[in-house]
Amino acid sequence: MSNKIFRVKPINQLLQDGEGGKSLNKVLGSFELTMLGVGAIIGTGIFVLTGVAAANYSGPALILSFIISGLACAFAGLCYAEFAAMVPVAGSAYTYGYAALGEIWAWIIGWDLILEYAVAIAAVAIGWSGYIVNLLSSIGINLPKQLINAPGVNGGVINLPAILIIAVITGLLIIGVKESTTVNNIMVGIKLIVVLLFIILGVTHIKPANWTPFMPYGWKGVFQGASIIFFAYIGFDAVSTAAEEVKNPQKDLPRGIILSLIICTILYIVVSAILTGMVPYIQFKETSAPVAFALQQIGINWGSALVSVGAVCGITSVLLVMMFGQTRVFFAMSRDGLLPKVFGEVHSKFRTPVKSTVLVGIVTALMAGFTPIGIVAELTNIGTLAAFMIVSAAVIVLRKKRPDLKRSFKCPMVPAVPIMAILFCGYLIYSLPRITQYRFIAWLAIGLVVYFIYGIKHSTIEKYENAVENEEVS
Template identity: 45%
Template sequence: MSMLFAKKSMDLLMKEAEGEGENTLERALGPFQLTALGVGAVIGAGIFVMAGLGAHYAGPGLMLSFVLSGLGCGFAGLCYAEFAAMIPLAGSAYTYAYATLGELIAWIIGWDLTLEYAMGASTVSSGWSNNFVELLNVFNLKFPLWLAYDHWTGLRKAMEEVGRDVMSRSFPSLAPGSQDYIKQMSELIAAPTADMVTRAHQVLGAPTLFGHEIGINLPALIIALLITTVLAIGIKESAKFNSTIVVVKVAVVLFVIGLGAKYVHPGNWGTNWHEFAPFGMSGIGAAAAYIFFAYIGFDAVSTTAQEAKNPQRDLPIGMIASLFVCTLLYIGVAAVLTGMVPWQSVNIEAPLARAFLDRELVWASDVIVVGALAGLTSVMLVMLLGQTRVLYAMASDGLLPKKFFAEVHPRFRTPFKNTFLVGTLAGVVGAVTPIDDIGKMVNIGTLLAFVIVCTSILVLRRTDPGRHRPFRTPWVPFVPVMGILANGYLMVKLGWLNWARLIVWLAIGLVVYFTYSVKHSRVRQRLTNSVGVKG
């Protein structure tokens, strides 16, 4: 039983951080590149995709949902910063748990991070595709529904198209976008006639395989494969690519806030608490749990610790600075979005672009779509980068096959095999799964990681208080305890179905651990040899 919680000593971790060899990564990232990686991952899905979903839970209270999510991330971020500065290795929360809570917990968090990063990239690839389809519409280019969306989303889109036609004939006096129109449309879609269903399948136009219609989000698959190729070429090239995109998308976000503020109608925010938060704090909490996906960028920065030039100083700067800047931008965008459009009318797939289209600002919508594409591209890059580095760390410890997951390309100095595997899987999942289902799965994995990191700070402060800490989490135990409570609360708000998915995923991981990892763990082998020598 004690071997299950065998810890990787801090001295061994520091020796690995200073090591050199053919399987080490290149240290090429400074504070600007690290902050840009954080902003690159944070600004994207939350603003350009998940904000639409969050508005339908919180109404104008979406602004408070971003504050609530930001607080949970802030507490966790301060804990991450201490670990990242103290243990400058790839692996993020996995490595921190190995040093404090033992191998089994480290495996669980590493497996959990796979759910966070790989599925996060899948979510973003799906969101990227939605905006790509919007951009094609600008040029009057129509992408077949069955190639633009997964089957379920494509069928829903086809049903909406049929529904609009029925509405135009049955309720010609109702203005599209009005409250009555939305209500009638919702009732129509919820209980369609047999004729509507038949027409929807005709509009979808999907081919069949073994008697079942198929649908594949082709743009999502292609962009995931392109980003994977960039990552495999090298970390310097990836960082430069990301930094360029970050400049573009931050400029677009500021443009959205500046122009959108002119079209805000304060009445859309409501005149009392019930109108501002139509579902109360419960709705605000639920929205915070779903949009939490938007914040996972700053912890992805910690996975690049082994590629930072001065990790003890630069990693805390990169994580905390990116989190602070992005939270302010999120709140501003949420205020503009819910001020421009009644929350019931906020579009889920492309909320900002649709908001400006409704104001007949077609050119502004086009700018937003381009910004969304740039933003989501960088998010995908950082998510896939984080995933490959976690798998690299786990394989280096022997918990996964080292020859595959930890092999570094002799020229590009990247774990190229696991990069291509992760990118391909992320693209395939994003191509065949509805975006909201993937996003919810990602969030619960992220929140669990944050809870474990906050717990690890409390453990290490007690077990190794004298260890040199280039950055110290302030106000311990208050900050880590609040991080545990805030992120644990958001986990609860995700509901039982997402807990079930998490439990099933972790059960699969435990099967892998007990059938492979326990036999190949380098830490276990070192401890066993040490005991044998002493004996």
């Protein structure tokens, strides 16, 4: 049993899986990948979480929280870039774990990513619904409460806008990745213009007095704030899930991951500095739309309305990239037999994993339509942080076990950089609420039961090992 659960999948076999009839369509370059990363990273973080973190955890020291989260992601991103260039197939951290640490660790990461993306998709769809409802209300269209809230929330029966946007994104992802990234590029362009507009308008209304006290909740608050706003950074993981659809993965994947991280970290730091300088941090307790709120407070209502439009575009692109990532992880696990094989099939015309896309769409639509997400969104953070730690450890292990492998991009200063990623991410996990940690442990326990009942028996790696043994005998 122990030999089975720790068996690794050879990289040449992983590369073979990414070729032929079961492979995905290779249409992406470094620009599309960077835009995918920016599409997932710039959205909920700037338009929603900045206010939550500033008011309840960091105060004006939100800048430091973003720097800490950015450093954790930078260290982990360099580890991801090494693997993404070396193993350019679908699955991201799940695939890297399979190549370096063994099947049980791959399963843990994959199961972890399923939770991460599903909860994120539902939470972001609910946020999108809130912005759309507010925008419609501002032009005199008031939707019935029963149709815009989950059961038990303000007299709600179903959150219909959240379900509808997931249905639209599901259809777009089925049609093809090229079409999806074109839509994403347009939405990213709009939201970047809006973010830059906010910076231009807000920078002249900064009152340095609003930055005092700078660290009202101390260093503990700064790190707690970092663990909460980490949700804002998880998009670069989705860049690596696109590996199998990249034309020149050895060069384009590292560029896409690193560029998207640099662009977004700079924007986050600048926006958080301006935001807390415009309005006293404590006032952000009153709103879930801090950027639009800040412009309202200084009397620029037209700018506030424009930011709301940009936020809708921003959150839509986050939703698109999150759903893209979820379907690719599910597809990779199904292709390996750890989940039912039917979800690992590729459509003959669209060259997309249609069945896994439909499944993800249905499950997340039900979650978004009927579940008040609330604190469960923190599960996204802990799942991502755990995946980052395992990928960072995998870089160290594979450098020791397979120094001979060709690495077109090398993470610098190994093992120092991976160790820093593990330490940063580990401390951010420690900073999350205990209830979130317990829920995560429960989810992993359920996953291990599923693996030992189904996954270990249906894994395709055994067929590969048997074929190799037969070749050696003959």
